[in-house]
Amino acid sequence: MEEEKILKELEQVLRIFFRNNQLSIKAETPFTEFSQWDSMAHLELITTVEKHFKTRFHFSEAAAIKCAGDIAKLLIDRMKPPKK
Amino acid sequence: MGFETLPPLAARFLENFLKNPARTALYIRGEKFSYKELMARVYSIYIILKTKKITASRIGIYGGDDAETYASVLAVSLYGASYVPLNPGNPAARTEEMIKQSGIDCILASGSGAPRLNGARIINTSIPEKKTLSLPLHLSWEGMERVNTSEAYLLFTSGTSGTPKAVPVLKQGVYNLFQYFLEREGYDFKNTDRWLQMYDLTFDGSVFSLFLPLMTGASCYVVPAGGVKYIEIASLMESQKITVALMPPSVIPYLEPYRDTIKFPHLRYSFLGGESLLYRSACQWQKLTPRAKIINLYGLTETTIACTAYLFDKKTAVAESAKGIVPIGKPFHGVKYCIVDSRGKSVIKGVKGELCISGVQLFNFSSGGISSKQLLKRGGSIFYKTGDIVRENRNKNLEFYGRKDRQVKVNGYRIELGEIDFYLREITGSQAVTLCVEKGKGVKRLYSFIEGSARQKDRIKAELFKKLPGHMQPYSITYMGKIPLNRNGKTDTGKLLAMIQR
Numbered sequence: 001m002e003e004e005k006i007l008k009e010l011e012q013v014l015r016i017f018f019r020n021n022q023l024s025i026k027a028e029t030p031f032t033e034f035s036q037w038d039s040m041a042h043l044e045l046i047t048t049v050e051k052h053f054k055t056r057f058h059f060s061e062a063a064a065i066k067c068a069g070d071i072a073k074l075l076i077d078r079m080k081p082p083k084k
Numbered sequence: 085m086g087f088e089t090l091p092p093l094a095a096r097f098l099e100n101f102l103k104n105p106a107r108t109a110l111y112i113r114g115e116k117f118s119y120k121e122l123m124a125r126v127y128s129i130y131i132i133l134k135t136k137k138i139t140a141s142r143i144g145i146y147g148g149d150d151a152e153t154y155a156s157v158l159a160v161s162l163y164g165a166s167y168v169p170l171n172p173g174n175p176a177a178r179t180e181e182m183i184k185q186s187g188i189d190c191i192l193a194s195g196s197g198a199p200r201l202n203g204a205r206i207i208n209t210s211i212p213e214k215k216t217l218s219l220p221l222h223l224s225w226e227g228m229e230r231v232n233t234s235e236a237y238l239l240f241t242s243g244t245s246g247t248p249k250a251v252p253v254l255k256q257g258v259y260n261l262f263q264y265f266l267e268r269e270g271y272d273f274k275n276t277d278r279w280l281q282m283y284d285l286t287f288d289g290s291v292f293s294l295f296l297p298l299m300t301g302a303s304c305y306v307v308p309a310g311g312v313k314y315i316e317i318a319s320l321m322e323s324q325k326i327t328v329a330l331m332p333p334s335v336i337p338y339l340e341p342y343r344d345t346i347k348f349p350h351l352r353y354s355f356l357g358g359e360s361l362l363y364r365s366a367c368q369w370q371k372l373t374p375r376a377k378i379i380n381l382y383g384l385t386e387t388t389i390a391c392t393a394y395l396f397d398k399k400t401a402v403a404e405s406a407k408g409i410v411p412i413g414k415p416f417h418g419v420k421y422c423i424v425d426s427r428g429k430s431v432i433k434g435v436k437g438e439l440c441i442s443g444v445q446l447f448n449f450s451s452g453g454i455s456s457k458q459l460l461k462r463g464g465s466i467f468y469k470t471g472d473i474v475r476e477n478r479n480k481n482l483e484f485y486g487r488k489d490r491q492v493k494v495n496g497y498r499i500e501l502g503e504i505d506f507y508l509r510e511i512t513g514s515q516a517v518t519l520c521v522e523k524g525k526g527v528k529r530l531y532s533f534i535e536g537s538a539r540q541k542d543r544i545k546a547e548l549f550k551k552l553p554g555h556m557q558p559y560s561i562t563y564m565g566k567i568p569l570n571r572n573g574k575t576d577t578g579k580l581l582a583m584i585q586r
Contacts, residue, residue, distance in 0.1 A: 038529075038559065039312050039313050039314050039315075039338060039495075039527075040338075040523060040527045040529065042312045042315070043314075043338055043341070047341065058342075058345045059318065059322075059339075059342035059345045059346040060319075060345075062315070062342065063312075063315040063318070063319050
């Protein structure tokens with residue numbers, strides 16, 4: 001449920017990022033399938049997501065991001081209360 | 085060392101195999117190959133060449149990041165021939181043109197993916213592990229050499245006329261470069277070093293990153309193809325504790341945002357080359373690589389990888405960095421240069437002009453597809469006009485000021501914008517202009533503008549993919565009624581740039 005909600009919000013972020021109001025994303029769709037996807041786009045998208053969700057990713061986390069589902073998982077992890 | 089009877093580039097790889105067979109030579113796609121394991125593959129490919137009685141002095145290698153392709157490079161070298169790397173990712177028409185220009189009729193290809201290539205004979209190098217040949221007790225490069233050519237390899241660069249330019253590079257030039265790094269300049273390379281190899285084999289940075297580790301008995305770690313390049317580079321550097329790396333400076337701005345979460349404390353030597361190095365990027369990079377000596381290298385394929393070097397020091401470089409660009413330093417021993425004005429006359433010391441290179445590292449211009457306009461005769465020597473604008477400063481270091489033409493470097497790749505325009509015009513029959521624009525933090529992208537409607541957008545993109553490799557594809561194509569001209573009738577780049585910024 002949480003993932004679905006985050007993916008919806010993420011879709012809005014990606015629509016603005018890719019300047020495409022019709023964009024619909026699936027959790028597992030690799031970003032490499034988007035035209036205009038390159039190293040710079042990868043970096044810019046992560047920065048945009050960080051700003052929107054007011055968070056910072058570690059390099060190893062950013063390195064593992066391949067699709068929207070990966071971002072959603074990282075964001076869900078951040079919402080969990082810290083382990084005691 | 086005299087240059088008369090030079091051993092193959094892979095000769096010292098063979099010696100290091102004999103000395104330390106169990107040491108790791110190659111790390112590729114997550115798999116380690118010891119010197120012995122790699123040599124077994126090299127020897128098997130060598131025997132194929134010998135059995136088939138190949139006598140050609142140039143042999144093509146069609147492949148990418150797999151052990152067989154790397155073994156093929158070494159095998160061709162030990163066979164005494166020059167290698168011509170061909171990238172399967174390139175459009176077929178471009179590969180055909182390369183085969184035609186280089187005159188190769190024998191191509192080593194790993195896997196079954198090699199297509200029929202312009203009538204050339206394809207030799208499959210995929211050897212199941214169990215089928216690699218046992219190595220003989222006595223191996224020497226003198227005993228293995230079957231062809232003896234003075235050429236080390238042949239690469240292609242982007243050309244304005246739409247056809248790639250062949251650049252045959254001589255062994256003498258490569259050995260001069262090796263001597264600079266291994267004997268003359270006091271670099272303390274060890275056989276425990278782990279070197280990064282991030283370049284496609286069709287790019288001359290790969291010669292540096294493959295042969296230098298194997299010559300010093302060290303290990304070569306290959307960055308996997310595909311994926312997001314800067315992430316693959318940084319991940320490999322971090323996970324494998326890379327100690328020596330050559331990379332283009334454009335990698336730095338990508339990693340800078342992660343400065344708090346990533347460090348490369350094991351890196352001892354960081355060679356940066358292929359693009360201008362900004363002072364601020366070098367300072368940022370030094371923070372991520374606290375133990376590394378940062379060396380700015382300058383060179384062209386035509387001058388054998390690198391021919392000048394500058395050891396970066398934050399304190400001294402600040403005063404020497406003209407327009408914020410770190411100097412390219414002084415030429416290597418054996419490299420001659422002059423700086424000339426637009427009429428080909430030498431400039432007064434301290435004045436900017438075009439850098440021209442001569443000497444032992446110059447490519448074999450007599451057999452390359454070079455226009456005589458790019459050569460300059462001076463005092464009995466032939467100089468290659470690089471197109472790069474430089475100035476010699478008080479410390480005799482060369483400062484870099486950019487290009488005199490429309491050649492650009494994007495992610496370390498040398499691109500003639502005219503070549504992209506040529507194909508866009510050919511495909512559309514309309515006027516086309518491509519610009520290279522820096523999009524923040526030193527990262528560059530290609531933007532093309534075409535006169536006409538966007539109706540055939542998909543067809544144009546598809547056609548362009550048939551003509552040009554991935555690194556030359558525009559990031560965006562804009563269709564417009566008329567390309568704006570300035571008062572002098574030239575393309576109004578200011579207006580086009582404003583459109584990109586919007």
